[in-house]
Amino acid sequence: MKEKWPKNIRVEERKFQVTDYQRLRGQTNWDAIADWAVGIALENDLYGVAVFDGPNMVGMGRVIGDGAIYFYVQDIIVHPKYRGQGLGRLIMEHIENYLKRAAVNNSFVGLMAARDSKGFYEKFGFKERGIHSPGMFKIIEKTELNGFGKKSKNG
Numbered sequence: 723m724k725e726k727w728p729k730n731i732r733v734e735e736r737k738f739q740v741t742d743y744q745r746l747r748g749q750t751n752w753d754a755i756a757d758w759a760v761g762i763a764l765e766n767d768l769y770g771v772a773v774f775d776g777p778n779m780v781g782m783g784r785v786i787g788d789g790a791i792y793f794y795v796q797d798i799i800v801h802p803k804y805r806g807q808g809l810g811r812l813i814m815e816h817i818e819n820y821l822k823r824a825a826v827n828n829s830f831v832g833l834m835a836a837r838d839s840k841g842f843y844e845k846f847g848f849k850e851r852g853i854h855s856p857g858m859f860k861i862i863e864k865t866e867l868n869g870f871g872k873k874s875k876n877g
Contacts, residue, residue: 733771733816734771734774737770738782740761742779744760746782749801763786781812784796785817790826792830795832
């Protein structure tokens with residue numbers, strides 16, 4: 723399949739800037755996270771890949787984890803205007819190449835997929851956990867001040 727990317731598309735493996743991350747995240751209607759918290763998270767990324775159309779970041783993906791045994795694919799985001807053009811696949815191909823270099827035998831690579839994206843991730847070898855080993859999660863919601871002296875939610 724021939725891609726229909728705009729002519730100015732380029733890919734960069736990089737650390738993310740808080741402003742770029744927040745802008746792209748906001749364009750997808752994800753819940754807001756405080757800039758200071760995003761800064762800490764981005765500084766601790768194992769790997770990042772960004773897609774730009776000219777000067778504008780229009781897609782991204784991150785890998786977090788311990789860098790040896792456990793890896794988590796995080797924040798695969800493509801600006802709504804650019805969806806359906808193969809940019810998500812381009813991002814995941816870069817992430818897959820990173821994982822091939824960084825992971826050891828029997829490393830665990832996890833992700834939490836958005837609704838209706840299961841088929842997309844299956845193309846990269848991801849599977850649902852079996853009924854006898856369910857994946858689980860929880861979200862911490864705070865409004866009081868935390869140890870960083872900042873409000874945890876939108877603060």
